[in-house]
Amino acid sequence: MRTQIVALSILVALCVPLAASAQTRGDRSWNLLAAILKSPAQQDTFTKDIAKQLAMSQVPTWRDAARIAANFVVTHSGLPSDEIWEVTGLYVIGVDVPDYAARNDLVWEVGFFNVPGVRRVLWVSTTTKAVKTVFP
Secondary structure, three states: OHHHHHHHHHHHHHHHHHHHHHHHOOOOOOOOHHHHOOOHHHOOHHHHHHHHHHHOOOOOOHHHHHHHHHHHHHHHOOOOOOOEEEEEEEEEOOOOEOOOEOOOOEEEEEEEEEOOEEEEEEEEEOOOOOEEEEEO
């Protein structure tokens, strides 16, 4: 019982700074997908700026990202008939990655799933159309 209380205390101590960090970001998620899918009238200034950046990019929509990711999977390993895809994220990349994306560029995240769960995750650069396999 004492071990469980100590473990819970450690967990709370780790989570509180994370929650505080989210609040200092204005409660904005690192994943911008939900925000970008809102109507322009519901978007804040930051999201509107992201939308403009996306509109001028080589991969402006989640549909484009899904098509590029699916083509990558078919070309490199084949797409099993029981596997489905879903665009699961849009992120600002925090570092330069040569021949892929520069810091502050946007990347789409596309997951490929089947039963029992995720099979692979790909990131698609909005500036180069290049694909990185994040998992596996």
